[in-house]
Each structure stands twice: as structure tokens, then as C-alpha cells.
Amino acid sequence: MRAYLRNASPEQYLVVAVVISVAICAVFTQIGFLRFGSFAVMAAVLVASDVVVYLLMKLGVVKSSLDR
Numbered sequence: 001m002r003a004y005l006r007n008a009s010p011e012q013y014l015v016v017a018v019v020i021s022v023a024i025c026a027v028f029t030q031i032g033f034l035r036f037g038s039f040a041v042m043a044a045v046l047v048a049s050d051v052v053v054y055l056l057m058k059l060g061v062v063k064s065s066l067d068r
Contacts, residue, residue, distance in 0.1 A: 021047055
């Protein structure tokens with residue numbers, strides 16, 4: 001996984017991050033003290049944060065692995 005993300009474009013990074021975020025939401029909804037809303041709310045928050053990181057990569061504020 002690390003080697004894949006080392007050579008990943010911002011778009012590929014976004015896809016992997018969204019998949020991981022949805023998986024985290026699926027697990028957290030089953031554990032009461034980790035839940036911070038419904039599945040949809042948690043997924044929206046985590047995916048929105050992934051999109052923000054993607055936009056920052058595209059703007060050059062955060063370096064993607066291809067820019068290093």
C-alpha cells in the first residue's frame with residue numbers, strides 16, 4: 001500500500017482515501033463510543049476532509065507524492 005501511495009497521483013490518493021473513510025465509517029457506526037453521527041453524517045465529514053486534502057494537493061499547498 002505504501003508503495004502504491006508513494007507513486008499515486010492526487011486523484012488516485014483521493015479514491016483510496018474515500019474508500020478508507022467509508023470503511024472507517026462502517027466500523028465506527030458499530031462501536032457506540034466512536035460514533036459521531038449516523039453513517040451518512042460520518043461519511044460526509046470524512047469524505048469532505050479527503051476532498052479538501054485533494055484540493056490542497058491540486059493547488060500545490062500540500063505536496064503530493066509525485067511532486068517530491
